[in-house]
Every structure is written in structure tokens, then in C-alpha cells.
Amino acid sequence: MTTLVSAREFNQDVSAAKRAAQEGPVVVTDRGTPAYVLLSYEQYNKLTKPAHADGHKLIEALSMEEDIDIDFAPVEITVQDPEF
Template sequence: MTITTLSSRELNQDIGRAKKAAKDGPVFITDRGRPAHVLLSIEDYRRLSGGRRSLVDALSMPGLADIDFDPAPARIGLRPADLG
């Protein structure tokens, strides 16, 4: 993995270079010499963010049967509607 650093000015002058560099690793974008942003490929972003999981995937995770879950009953107060 290659890490590239570009200033905001360099990014504005050659966005194609930044996009190409992001294929090989993160591109740090500096503002006044300090890191301000990171450009990632979509694959790297999905890997870091864990991607999207479906509800079925989340509920079928290993070890969920070992978790105690005993929520308190929900109490919903109902009152007659005022139609007057």
C-alpha cells in the first residue's frame, strides 16, 4: 500500500493524479500543511467501514445465542380519541 500526500492546491490542479494514486492506497490531502482529508478508493472505504450487512446477516452472526436479552415489556398507554 502506498500513501500519497497532496496539498489542496495540487489536488485542484490534478484530480486525475489523486484518483489514480487512491487505487494504490490512501491519499492524504493537506490544508496549510496539515492533514485535512483522506481520499480512498471505494473498495478501501467499504473494507474499512465494514460494508453493508443485511438484517439476516446481522441476526445470524456467530455467538448471538449466548447473549442474554430480556427487555422490559412495553407499556403503551391508550386513551379514547376526542372526536368532539
């Protein structure tokens, strides 16, 4: 469960945000815009451990800056008149 708190609420009650982070991510907003995410260390480790046998990590995959081109096979659609 994601918890949403303002930066002001976070600064006024850090302990409550830490308790909420034990249940799920805590999104801290700055003037209504999500700015930071507080996670438990266990949740952070799950995100950063290798996701595949070849050692790729989710964090590394998300931070890839190069573009990836994928060529998809074109879809062939045949249109027929309905039979009544």
C-alpha cells in the same frame, strides 16, 4: 502506500489523485496540515464492513465518544542484589 498532496495540487490534478487512491490512501493537506483522505471505494468498504461476528464496525469503534475505563492488575517487581 500513502500519498501526500496539497489542496492546491489536488485541485489542479484531481485525476492524478484518483489514480493514486487506487494504490492507497491520498492525504490532502491544507496549509501543511492533513485535512482529508481520499480512498478508493473498495478501501472504504473494507473499513466500514463489520469487523467482528457481533457486527461492530471499525468506523463505529473509532467514533465512540464515551470514555472506557480499564483496570489493569498491578505488576509486582522483586528487586534482588546481583550475585558475584
